[in-house]
Amino acid sequence: MEHRLEPQVELSSADHAPVMRVRRVAANRPWAWLAAGAGDLRRLPLLSLGLGALVSLVGGLLLGAGWKAAYIAPALLGGFLLGAPFLALPFYALSRQLELGQGGDLLAGLRTGRANAGSLALFGLMLALSYIAWERLAAIVFALFYRGQLQSLSNWPWELLFSGQYVELLLAYVLIGGALAALVFALGVVSAPMLLDRPRVDAISAMLTSLQCCSVNRGALALWALLIAGLTLLGFATLLLGMIVIFPLLAHASWHAYRDLVEPA
Numbered sequence: 001m002e003h004r005l006e007p008q009v010e011l012s013s014a015d016h017a018p019v020m021r022v023r024r025v026a027a028n029r030p031w032a033w034l035a036a037g038a039g040d041l042r043r044l045p046l047l048s049l050g051l052g053a054l055v056s057l058v059g060g061l062l063l064g065a066g067w068k069a070a071y072i073a074p075a076l077l078g079g080f081l082l083g084a085p086f087l088a089l090p091f092y093a094l095s096r097q098l099e100l101g102q103g104g105d106l107l108a109g110l111r112t113g114r115a116n117a118g119s120l121a122l123f124g125l126m127l128a129l130s131y132i133a134w135e136r137l138a139a140i141v142f143a144l145f146y147r148g149q150l151q152s153l154s155n156w157p158w159e160l161l162f163s164g165q166y167v168e169l170l171l172a173y174v175l176i177g178g179a180l181a182a183l184v185f186a187l188g189v190v191s192a193p194m195l196l197d198r199p200r201v202d203a204i205s206a207m208l209t210s211l212q213c214c215s216v217n218r219g220a221l222a223l224w225a226l227l228i229a230g231l232t233l234l235g236f237a238t239l240l241l242g243m244i245v246i247f248p249l250l251a252h253a254s255w256h257a258y259r260d261l262v263e264p265a
């Protein structure tokens with residue numbers, strides 16, 4: 001269904017960066033982003049699913065390393081989610097190539113980002129600092145709320161989730177982790193694809209634009225955040241097997257979200 005995109009706000013990023021204009025989109029627009037992402041996935045199935053399998057493997061190794069180490073497991077899970085915008089860079093590059101009619105040359109697509117490597121690295125540093133903050137917060141929350149003796153480390157996750165004794169701990173994880181995730185989402189919903197696509201845009205300008213997108217499109221981006229969270233939980237519920245498809249789908253869709261939300265330079 002056709003909808004009208006209205007340029008809303010001009011952001012003066014930096015002296016060397018172009019002016020970025022944020023669009024207002026319909027509240028149900030995220031469904032179109034998912035459909036467009038699915039289209040990219042169908043056009044490059046082997047490459048996208050292969051990269052999705054690699055991401056799933058990395059996530060599985062991280063969770064496996066921390067599963068028996070009390071608070072570290074949720075910290076690693078949060079770290080995987082916080083790092084997702086950076087892990088999705090290859091998918092943004094592929095979607096960009098498809099948009100330009102250049103096929104599916106991953107290396108050529110990623111070379112586009114070399115012109116803005118410093119800003120991409122700065123954005124990656126922000127994600128890394130967010131993960132460090134979450135890891136420390138997870139440790140503090142666990143120390144404050146977990147009252148068990150951890151007789152068997154292998155049983156602690158099931159005790160935490162299903163015993164009913166640690167509702168406060170689970171709520172604290174959800175509230176604190178959710179607040180941090182919401183901040184990272186607001187700063188990064190269009191930042192990584194923008195930095196890949198626009199060599200003259202710096203990391204601060206990209207994050208400010210991302211915040212402006214959230215301010216102008218609260219309904220659409222609230223739905224988008226819920227879809228990302230729900231599909232990601234589904235991926236983890238399938239022991240990360242579902243992430244082989246879900247991560248590429250969301251990453252390709254995120255490229256189309258960026259294209260929809262930010263006016264061309």
